[in-house]
Amino acid sequence: MDYQKHLKILKETLEQHKITPENLREKRKSFKEFPKQINNRVVDAFQSFAPFDRAPVWMMRQAGRYLPEYREIKAEMDFFATCQNPFIAAEITLQPTKQFDIDAAIIFSDILVLPKMMGMEITIEEKKGPVIANPLVTPDDIQKLHPPNPEHLEHVYDALFLTRLALQGKCNLIGFCGAPWTVFAYMVEGGSSKLFSKVKKWLYLYTEGSLQVLELLAKESAKYLINQVKQGGAQVVQIFDSWAGQIPALDYIEFIIPSLRILFEDFKKECPDTPLIMFSKDQNDKKVIIEFLKLTYNDKPLVDGFQLDSNVSDETLIKIIEGNRTIQGNLEPGVLFGNPVIIKKRISQMIEKLQTTRRYIVNLAHGLTPDHEVEKVRLFVQESQRQSKLYKAKEILE
Numbered sequence: 001m002d003y004q005k006h007l008k009i010l011k012e013t014l015e016q017h018k019i020t021p022e023n024l025r026e027k028r029k030s031f032k033e034f035p036k037q038i039n040n041r042v043v044d045a046f047q048s049f050a051p052f053d054r055a056p057v058w059m060m061r062q063a064g065r066y067l068p069e070y071r072e073i074k075a076e077m078d079f080f081a082t083c084q085n086p087f088i089a090a091e092i093t094l095q096p097t098k099q100f101d102i103d104a105a106i107i108f109s110d111i112l113v114l115p116k117m118m119g120m121e122i123t124i125e126e127k128k129g130p131v132i133a134n135p136l137v138t139p140d141d142i143q144k145l146h147p148p149n150p151e152h153l154e155h156v157y158d159a160l161f162l163t164r165l166a167l168q169g170k171c172n173l174i175g176f177c178g179a180p181w182t183v184f185a186y187m188v189e190g191g192s193s194k195l196f197s198k199v200k201k202w203l204y205l206y207t208e209g210s211l212q213v214l215e216l217l218a219k220e221s222a223k224y225l226i227n228q229v230k231q232g233g234a235q236v237v238q239i240f241d242s243w244a245g246q247i248p249a250l251d252y253i254e255f256i257i258p259s260l261r262i263l264f265e266d267f268k269k270e271c272p273d274t275p276l277i278m279f280s281k282d283q284n285d286k287k288v289i290i291e292f293l294k295l296t297y298n299d300k301p302l303v304d305g306f307q308l309d310s311n312v313s314d315e316t317l318i319k320i321i322e323g324n325r326t327i328q329g330n331l332e333p334g335v336l337f338g339n340p341v342i343i344k345k346r347i348s349q350m351i352e353k354l355q356t357t358r359r360y361i362v363n364l365a366h367g368l369t370p371d372h373e374v375e376k377v378r379l380f381v382q383e384s385q386r387q388s389k390l391y392k393a394k395e396i397l398e
């Protein structure tokens with residue numbers, strides 16, 4: 001397949017830097033300095049005193065099937081093939097930055113890329129989502145897992161590098177990985193699940209084996225994120241714990257946070273200045289946030305910001321603000337199915353509530369889905385920026 005014809009946004013960058021499939025790796029490894037950062041709003045949202053005109057805006061799953069230009073590529077390529085081709089992955093990452101005036105690009109990849117490289121056989125099937133052919137059934141299966149061959153993840157760093165070059169400093173670049181618990185849940189359930197009974201059986205019956213896998217994933221995820229920053233040029237990282245809400249806060253604190261702590265600490269030892277955002281979806285209990293706030297390394301926070309879903313309580317919000325951490329979120333993406341009146345109203349309410357802190361990044365409560373409309377997404381971006389500016393101006397007048 002001639003994938004090169006799909007490289008529309010990236011074309012100019014490739015020509016300018018004379019990058020070809022043959023020399024990409026070598027160019028990246030010998031590269032010195034990325035273009036100067038013109039828009040640093042997302043990184044600045046982690047510093048209380050950075051200059052501020054409005055809150056930054058980006059959206060989870062901003063690259064994906066709701067964009068016709070993504071569907072065009074996807075019609076010809078398998079999902080993991082798009083992730084593994086750094087040119088295509090960079091092109092798809094850039095697509096939403098052409099459509100909307102967003103302040104960050106998040107690298108096009110998937111949380112399942114890492115377990116795929118650790119021995120899990122994963123495909124993404126239409127309508128079903130991820131399907132794993134060799135799930136972990138009993139603790140004996142842990143032997144099937146192996147650390148990823150570092151070579152096999154280089155394509156992700158290549159894609160980040162190409163994207164960072166092409167962005168020309170016009171917005172920040174975010175790297176990511178799945179949280180150990182969520183990745184483990186896929187590895188055991190064999191795909192998406194409603195009940196999560198298999199992974200719960202592991203956690204409560206095969207506890208030792210579960211903790212062993214969680215720790216292995218934590219260590220490998222940290223290395224992966226460090227490389228996304230140091231090799232690829234990611235400026236912020238986010239950890240997606242999509243299934244955090246499947247177990248009670250008590251168990252999350254006892255069984256899950258210790259592995260996250262390993263991940264955070266390993267990462268921060270190598271990348272102390274790169275902001276880290278944690279997304280523990282549907283796990284907004286104040287007790288969990290307090291545990292995260294307690295985690296430090298060299299007296300510096302391990303978690304710099306929290307991606308929040310729409311159910312967050314005022315008590316939890318106050319803890320985060322008092323802890324001087326950044327808030328990201330949290331408009332229910334379903335609101336964007338509504339008419340402009342309700343969309344604008346909900347954005348206004350979100351900003352009134354969350355922009356009370358300088359450390360705020362506008363986002364959704366979870367990802368965009370294939371049924372979102374490009375024009376409504378555009379309205380979200382534009383209206384969030386407009387209202388954020390107005391809110392800031394009002395604050396100055398008061």
Ligand SMILES: Cc1c2[nH]c(c1CCC(=O)O)Cc1[nH]c(c(CCC(=O)O)c1C)Cc1[nH]c(c(CCC(=O)O)c1C)Cc1[nH]c(c(C)c1CCC(=O)O)C2
Nearest residue numbers: 060061062063064079107108109110111129130240242367
């Ligand atoms: C749980 C999870 C996964 N992947 C991810 C999560 C955590 C966030 C969340 O809770 O949504 C994270 C993810 N997946 C993808 C990104 C890319 C960057 C972005 O635009 O945000 C990110 C950040 C691309 C993708 N990952 C996937 C797609 C759809 C693949 C396709 O085009 O067919 C995309 C664009 C596949 C995937 N991958 C996964 C699922 C459940 C699916 C199927 C969902 C679907 O079909 O929409 C696992």
